[in-house]
Amino acid sequence: MIVAEQKPIGEILKKLPEVEKLLVLGCDTCVTVCLAGGEKEVKVMCSAIRMADKKIGEVTGFSIERQCDREFFKEIEAVVKESDAILSLACGAGVQMLSDYFEGKLVIPGLNTHFIGSNEGAGYWLERCLGCGDCMLDITGGICPKTRCSKGLMNGPCGGSENGMCEIDPLNTECGWYLIYERLKKLNMLQNMMTNQPPRDWSRAHDGGPRKLLREDIQP
Amino acid sequence: MNDKKIVAVLCDHGCRNGSKIKYDELKTNLKKSEVIEDFLLVNKACDSGVEFLDAYKGRKILFGGCSLLEERGIYSKIKERLGLKNGEFRSFDVKADLYDLYPDKVNLEELLVCKILSMGTLLYHAEPYEEERIKPAEGILVYGDGITALRTARALAEEDISVEVLETGEQFLSPGLFSQHFGRPDQRGLSSVVSADERRKSERNRVAGFKNVRFLPSDAFLSFETVEDGFVFTFKSGEKRKFGTVVIAPEREEEQSRETGALNLTDLYGKIVCGEPLKGEVVFLLDYAADTSPEVFKDVLLAGKYIKRRFASEVRILMKNAKVSVSGAQELYDECREQGIIFFKYLEDLTLKNNYGDFEIEGTDLYTGDKFLIKEPDILVIPGRSILSPRSKNFAEALELLTISDRYPQPDSLWRLPNETNRPGVFVAYPTGDNSIASLLFSVRARLSTAGIAVNEHIPVVDEDKCVYCLTCVRVCPFKAMTTDSESRVAKVLRTVCQGCGSCAAECPAEAIQLRNLTGESLYQGIRALG
């Protein structure tokens, strides 16, 4: 699922134009599941804007199934027509779909979209996939080296792997290639470690390791 | 919501000195709202009987009185006489929650209107429901390999409860080992030390003699799921068994001492069992690596007493927070002092120097304020933290039990017995501590003997259209009452497990969860009505 986090409210308030009617639009799929843009967040956001920004005449809240499917926009056409601007609590894809569909309306993003990841427990999300478009998880035992290895190495581990942890953050970040090695051992497929993987085009690389989102207020 | 309007009744016994409630003003203001149909003032509701309400059969009743009405059972009489279901009657303590809170000069009528409207709104939104009770499944699973697990199994079997013991296949010496093997604190003779293994074997033979006890092979556990009336365990053989109750007698072990050359209690026990002489100066340093629990404190006293008697050694016990006044320890403590064991209560500034096993302890005595220095004791014992054994830890994790080192949550809470876990129906048996097995039996009997487990009034109701199946509720529920349901693909509540706290409703991102008779809307309206 796509993992996103709400922008700081101060930043959102700065971005909001002085309009008569504002629509806050939530999305009931990924961003609801990662507690960033569901019905509840919409209500809280509406209240916050009403209290903080006296220049905006009217704030309406609404939430649709998915903002990345244009079919769902039909039900809000009337509400959108009434509004002067939309604050979208959806991922980047949703915000773009919304701007495409309602071309004349200003759409302001309310979230920062982070990554494709998994929910590891209450209030803890972990990046799992880069969306690189060329999956090699069969070779690496179901652990993605591009995402889980901090350096995105295709042939690892490097010399910075110590006790299963990565040198960039030995306390919190696991070595992706160590995980791959352990997994391949269980699968009896260690020969895969010996196959040389060709280099990739990393011109549009991500670096800095798998990104994590930790929300203290949700954690047990 | 239903259309039944509310009749508000207020007892005017003059709980508040000299105040006269202006009935007409109150009534006019209340009847302006859409939830209150009528308003009655009754004098001395505790004595006046409940017949006066007969004319209001079929309405919801909101009653404001003092705690005396509850004590005298007036509220249940009203409910019975008018045939009111749960969710059709509500009472509030007008004295404690209103009169007593505000100064005398305040506008009473205004406050009363707000309070009655607020409570009335909650009642107005409430749905009537029948109370439900669900009986837990029969059969108890006891997890553990030690003497406590076996004793628990025997105690349950003696009460004609069928028990299955899931052995772990690992044994550790855990806190309380001296108490277990030196006999109870009041038995004075401690000439022989029976090995733990031998005691365990004889207890196991005894337990195996019961017809209603079955032993499951160690490591047979594969997975488990919670259902409304208990827990379904799947074993590696493919067998599925349902138990209504689970008792864990976790194997615990003592952490190794971090000071090279110092012993922990387990090491000391080993030396005693092997018959090593423990001569010279023996020092116990308590509250150093971990706070001392009553069990460990008793162990230390028993060990000290034994060493003093057997080897005529010099025994010193240094402590900071350990409490002498815990049950069973006082007597032992007095005995130890009589025998010449020296106790120090030390202050924060204690330092321990370790020169390859030669220790130097320097500190200040709490009572006299004098400095003391202990140089190179022959034996230094530092009791370690007690932690769950690896398999017990895995089992606790599989059952998603909250643990703090070896303890289950909130050991000191007013609301919980120490043997309760965060999962209703899963209990813990402790080796020592007074009547640990007896108090466990009490909890188990309470679970089994009642007419069943009452379903909480405020169980969550999941709106299937709104639920996005994000599992937030499953993850935040402290009692693990929310589960997945692959058929309906919405979160499902286990009604016997739920305690009605509302964490799920509060965190649900889709606002799909509402508590029965405490919905977000009713709370919001109830708060609005206050002003």
Add this chain to the structure above:
Amino acid sequence: MEESLLIIYCSEGGRKALQKMSSEGFRLPSGVCTFELPCTGRINDVMLMETLQNGVRGIFVAGCREENCKYLDGNKRALRRIKRIKKLLSDAGIEGKHIEMQTFGPDEGKRLYSAINDFAGKVGVS
């Protein structure tokens, strides 16, 4: 409800502290209303935000002492939730709206009284 202060308290620790407070002779300031919930864990963001939006000056939440929640961690969750809302309010620069939660044992009537008074002073309700 304009210009008033709302106290939300739980049926256990909060309620007992409030009763203890009144039995010790302390009285609430007149602009204060009270609302009872089974556990502070039931409080959610929407409820608090909408209540503040309706004009109440401040919300004070009184829960059980941390290790003494009847529902294990309802109070702790509420504390974190309120921290979250406090941050939201301050980030949004919303002046004059206050929210606070404290935990009380059943015997802490006097502390509850002074906490409420401090809070009332802060939000300007007397």
